[in-house]
Amino acid sequence: MNKINIAIDGPAAAGKSTIAKRVAEALRMVYVDTGAMYRAITLAHLNNQETSFKELVGQLELRLINDDGQRVLLNGEDITDRIRENDITENVSFVASQQEVREFLVQLQQLMTRDKGVVMDGRDIGTTVIPDAELKIYMIASVEERANRRLLDNAARGIVSTYDQLVADISERDHLDMTRDISPLSKAEDAIQIDTTGLTIDKVTERILALAEEKLQ
Ligand SMILES: Nc1ncnc2c1ncn2[C@@H]1O[C@H](COP(=O)(O)OP(=O)(O)OP(=O)(O)O)[C@@H](O)[C@H]1O
Numbered sequence: 001m002n003k004i005n006i007a008i009d010g011p012a013a014a015g016k017s018t019i020a021k022r023v024a025e026a027l028r029m030v031y032v033d034t035g036a037m038y039r040a041i042t043l044a045h046l047n048n049q050e051t052s053f054k055e056l057v058g059q060l061e062l063r064l065i066n067d068d069g070q071r072v073l074l075n076g077e078d079i080t081d082r083i084r085e086n087d088i089t090e091n092v093s094f095v096a097s098q099q100e101v102r103e104f105l106v107q108l109q110q111l112m113t114r115d116k117g118v119v120m121d122g123r124d125i126g127t128t129v130i131p132d133a134e135l136k137i138y139m140i141a142s143v144e145e146r147a148n149r150r151l152l153d154n155a156a157r158g159i160v161s162t163y164d165q166l167v168a169d170i171s172e173r174d175h176l177d178m179t180r181d182i183s184p185l186s187k188a189e190d191a192i193q194i195d196t197t198g199l200t201i202d203k204v205t206e207r208i209l210a211l212a213e214e215k216l217q
C-alpha cells in the first residue's frame with residue numbers, strides 16, 4: 001500500500017485538527033497540528049519578549065507527542081492546554097508572521113513529513129510545507145458556524161468568550177493569516193475544498209477517508 005502525506009489547511013475553527021486526528025487514527029498515520037507549534041513559540045515569545053525571534057527559535061526545544069491527539073512539550077514542559085488560552089490566540093498571528101519563526105517551523109515540519117504517512121493541518125501545508133502531498137484538503141466553514149464551535153470549545157476548556165467576540169476575533173485572525181507577506185493562508189491549486197458548515201464530524205471524516213483511499217490504492 002502507498003504511503004502518502006495528507007495536508008489539511010483552512011481558517012480558524014474550520015474543524016481541521018478534529019478531522020485530521022480522526023483521519024490519522026483511521027489510516028494509522030501520524031497526526032501533526034502545526035498550529036500548536038506556532039502557539040508554542042508564541043508562549044515562548046511572551047515569556048521572553050526581549051529575546052529576538054532568531055535567538056528564541058535557536059534556544060528552545062519543541063517536542064510533539066502523539067498520545068490521544070497531540071501533546072506539546074516546550075523545553076520539557078507540557079504546554080498542551082496553556083497554548084489554547086486567549087493571550088496566545090491574541091498574539092499567535094503576529095508571531096507566525098515572523099520570517100525566522102516560519103523558517104524554523106517549516107524546516108521542522110518538512111523533516112516530520114519526509115518519510116510520508118503524516119496527516120498535517122495548518123495554514124500553509126499544501127502550499128509551502130508539503131506542496132507534493134498526495135492529498136490536499138482546504139477546509140472552510142461559515143464564520144458564524146466557526147464562532148459557535150469555538151464557543152463550545154472554550155466553554156469546555158473553561159476559557160471565557162462570547163459569540164460576538166469570537167466572530168470578531170476569528171474574522172480578524174483569518175484576515176491576518178490571509179494577508180501576511182510570508183506563506184499567507186490560501187487554498188493550494190490542487191487542494192479539494194470542503195465546506196463543513198452543517199456537516200457532522202463523522203460526515204467530513206468519511207469524505208476525507210474516501211478521498212485518501214483513492215490515493216492509497
Ligand atoms: N464538522 C463539524 N461539525 C461540528 N463541530 C465541529 C466540526 N468539526 C469540528 N468541530 C468542532 O469545532 C471545534 C473546532 O474544531 P478544530 O479545533 O478541529 O478546528 P481547527 O480548524 O483545527 O481550528 P484552529 O485552526 O483554530 O486550531 C472543535 O470543538 C470541534 O469539535
Ligand SMILES: Nc1ccn([C@@H]2O[C@H](COP(=O)(O)O)[C@@H](O)[C@H]2O)c(=O)n1
Pocket residue numbers: 012013034035036038039092093094096121122123124125173177
Ligand atoms: N501552518 C500554520 C499553522 C498555524 N499558523 C498560525 O498559527 C495560528 C494558530 O493556529 P491554530 O491552527 O491553532 O488556530 C494561526 O492563526 C496562524 O496564524 C500558521 O501561520 N501556519
